[in-house]
Amino acid sequence: MTKCWLDREELSELEAAAARVDWEREIAVMLMGRCGFRADEVTYPGDAELRWSDDGECWFAEVRGKNTSGGEPKLRDAWIPETTQTNITRFSRERRRETGESWVQTSQSSIRRWVKETAEEVAQDAAQPARWREVSSHDLRRSWATYHLVERQVDARTMMSVGGWSDYSASSRTSQNRPRDESGPRCVADTSSATSISHRSVELRMATQEPAEETKVSDSGVVTVPADIRRRLDIEPGDKLRWNTDNDGSLTVEVVRERYGAFEDDEMKADLGGDGLETHDRAGYEDDI
Numbered sequence: 001m002t003k004c005w006l007d008r009e010e011l012s013e014l015e016a017a018a019a020r021v022d023w024e025r026e027i028a029v030m031l032m033g034r035c036g037f038r039a040d041e042v043t044y045p046g047d048a049e050l051r052w053s054d055d056g057e058c059w060f061a062e063v064r065g066k067n068t069s070g071g072e073p074k075l076r077d078a079w080i081p082e083t084t085q086t087n088i089t090r091f092s093r094e095r096r097r098e099t100g101e102s103w104v105q106t107s108q109s110s111i112r113r114w115v116k117e118t119a120e121e122v123a124q125d126a127a128q129p130a131r132w133r134e135v136s137s138h139d140l141r142r143s144w145a146t147y148h149l150v151e152r153q154v155d156a157r158t159m160m161s162v163g164g165w166s167d168y169s170a171s172s173r174t175s176q177n178r179p180r181d182e183s184g185p186r187c188v189a190d191t192s193s194a195t196s197i198s199h200r201s202v203e204l205r206m207a208t209q210e211p212a213e214e215t216k217v218s219d220s221g222v223v224t225v226p227a228d229i230r231r232r233l234d235i236e237p238g239d240k241l242r243w244n245t246d247n248d249g250s251l252t253v254e255v256v257r258e259r260y261g262a263f264e265d266d267e268m269k270a271d272l273g274g275d276g277l278e279t280h281d282r283a284g285y286e287d288d289i
Helices: 008-021 023-033 082-094 108-123 137-151 156-163 168-174 197-208 227-232 258-263
Strands: 002-005 050-053 058-065 074-080 186-189 240-245 251-256
Touching: 002 137, 008 023, 008 108, 008 137, 023 082, 023 108, 023 137, 050 082, 058 082, 074 082, 074 156, 108 137, 137 156
Parallel strands: none
Antiparallel strands: 002 186, 050 058, 058 074, 240 251
């Protein structure tokens, strides 16, 4: 079994390709790649499960998904980015989804097929078509977990809550560092060896220990953020930079991302254990964890 990780631009490519076929396919891809849904969770929520959280100032959708510790399926609140929520709301209104109806109305096998067909379409014009042809529905959830755990440094406890994992190693096995010098989704053979959060964190720190970059302040006081720093910290148009100085004259800059307020709670950090084993179904698909 091959595992693949998509960056945000590649996910956007996949979403656009899905949208060219059908809007409902795009919604399914967004729920997996932007919200961390498993394939069998995509058909559960509808307008009745979508709510605004005043405390977190963000959108959540109730999801009925896999219980990774065994037993009956569990309910959880999955975070829905505002751009995803906007697209879903338009879709639901224009497709006339009634309250109580699901946004995506198809089978789990069809959702998996949609992802494979969409990835195949992207592969037609891709620089690395073989990698795109390996992409599966679970790779979208894997990419979502990697983005937030590794690149955005969201604490594992929060990710476990919004992602529906019962133990630490299940979520850690889902994420993986992605080398930046590769074109196309990063795909590796599944050797069933766990990658620990601590190991990835060390790799991330090592990757950021590079010579400092310099930019020039313009006459009007404008400062350009170097492209490599924007990429590494995922700074996007609309993000704010908060400037702080201390008594000794040191300057620190903080990136403020209101778009991801749901993941900025740092009160639930904990070390967690568990084996988090992955399985595959009879059709050969990776069992979503």
